[in-house]
Amino acid sequence: MADFRKLVTASLLAGLLGGLLLSVLQHYQTLPLILAAEQFETSSAEHVHDWQPMDGWQRNGFTLLFNGLTGFGFALLISASMYWRDQRGYLYGLGWGLAGYWVFYVAPSLGLPPELPGTDSAELHSRQAWWLFTAAATAIGLFGLFLTKQRWLQIGGAGLLALPHLIGAPHPEVAQALAPEALQQHFVVLTSINNAIFWLTLGAISGRLLRKVTFE
């Protein structure tokens, strides 16, 4: 399992770098929108939180930790895929980063767009279930479409890509948001750009780092 340790080390480095970049982007772009949306939330006084990190370094620190750790997890998926396929280098990494962006951001967001705090949505567990199903179906679908040679697997892959969106994401009967619509749309655009930059960077770094690694 020496190879496993090397994958973990490379992914840790890639994830921390990618997570740091994402945190900086979020701090200047989406965090102000989240904070603005929370003003509407607290003024409506229906959202009482338990412990939460204090605004400022504590809150930003947890976000940095979250981004670094998710970056590590995503980088593991990218590195393992490249390891299995004997690929290395930033160009392959960019391809896998694009796939990750599609699987973990674009496809789920088509049905469940990123939301500001205070947005009324369908029940959490049904949304989480649809999100997971969509990510899994998209990952398997992309594999079938692009990485197999049999026609029936490619057709099946394309079908899997479409399936979650034919079923449709769970939505509340009456949609309601506390923050103005313009704020929400701005948030969706910035989040989509930030996550694209994050995924492509994460993929490129992961691919580049794998060049430095000699597997058993």
Added chain:
Amino acid sequence: MKTISASTAIASSKFLPGFSAIVLGLTVVLGLGFLQDANNYLHNAAHDGRHSAAFPCH
């Protein structure tokens, strides 16, 4: 039966390290993105990250 093309075959010695990395990666990502604890500590700490990564939150 030759149903798996060369492009999808994985050398058996490479299966376990790659598989372990994928299991660890999914555990980390899904744990951070989806776990809800009774006191909301984890949720509140991960709050901004979850919103900004488009994980379903709240």
